[in-house]
Amino acid sequence: MAGMGSRFCAFMKPNVSIRDPLRRCANALTVNPFRSADAPLDAAPGPLDHAWRVTAVGMCFVVFGLATGLVTLWLLVVIRPLPFVSSQRKCVWVQGWFLRLSRWFVDLAQALGLMRYTIENAERLRRPARPDRPGRHGQLIVANHPSLIDALFIIGHTPGVCCIVKRELLDNPFTSWLVRSAGYLANESDSLLDDAVRVLHDGRSLLIFPEGTRNPSDLSLRFRRGAAHVAIAADTALLPVTIDFSPRAMQKGQPWYALPGRASRVRLVVHPPFDAVARARASLPDDAPVTVLARRTSDRLRDVFLEQALQFADPQGLPDARADRSVGNEGDAVEHPGSRAVSTGVRA
């Protein structure tokens, strides 16, 4: 048990880059005053802990809103009209600011004791998908979508990543230039599939949440087939990122102050590139239509997430199972997810 704990803490430690003033600022902030920094997350929270976290979430949103406003102002008023700077270079700057803001927000939330996050194999996010064409083909990153802030973890660690955003952001005069400069794509666009393929062929990575929206439980995983179609059309492997947010927080339809009883532990795992298309093809006759291929590809991809959700669900968050964490057998692993899914469904 003690061994597990220390190993966990070792990779929990955020890698602080002193040169980034935003990160330094986030890490210098007070941590949760009602909980010591080394207290394990599953220790019983004090009575003030929840109240603190609700206050801190409010602060987070206000501070993040202000920071985003300032950066927007800087980019729109100073950077945008700059003469003699190519628009390509401006795009790189905008993307850089998106990365910094995202990383800063999750570091701030962590520093305030709202959650602790780890990203396993984060370096894979920066690797080209095709070793034979290094740097020339972006990666198709796919992730499950448990919470409001999932995208921020990935944007904050993937330079130049392209996202798919709501159409309204492109029509809004305040966000339009920013979103266009970052090269983000709008959903509900007729050319979305072609645009997505072009992004990947241009060498940029693309982030897609195949569920399209936040899911109601870790095991629901209703995948739409857009990501599969992009993978087929771009002839590329997928890079699955599984996100385990436990206990779940900032879910769809929840008010911002509805926080779980204790701080969340967020564990992102970047898996090796997974060629779901090739696997799907292998199981189909050569003349299978693309619609069937997309269905199989999407199923294969979903299996990766389902398998990981079952593993994540193992003993975490189950008070009665915590004692025998080191024992764990096959039977338990199958039993837990169901009970966990029920408990997440019931939580107000």
Next chain:
Amino acid sequence: MNPQQRRAALLAAMARLFELPPERIVDGARLYEDLDIDSIDAVNLVIELRRLSGRQIGAERFRDVRTVGDVDAVLARVLDEDA
């Protein structure tokens, strides 16, 4: 192409493209909600219908299509126009 042939062709196309058992492809079945046919699937269905009917069918004709019955009706109109 008589109505029975048209119907059979549509059934065959949908079964092949979307792996649906024929008993689920009924007039009242909604494409998205009941049969899990998304927008990209719909484009592929239009391409398949063009191939089957040997006629140019504009995608805009399927804009208001919601159910299998609607698809059949559009197909019937297209075939009538050319006859």
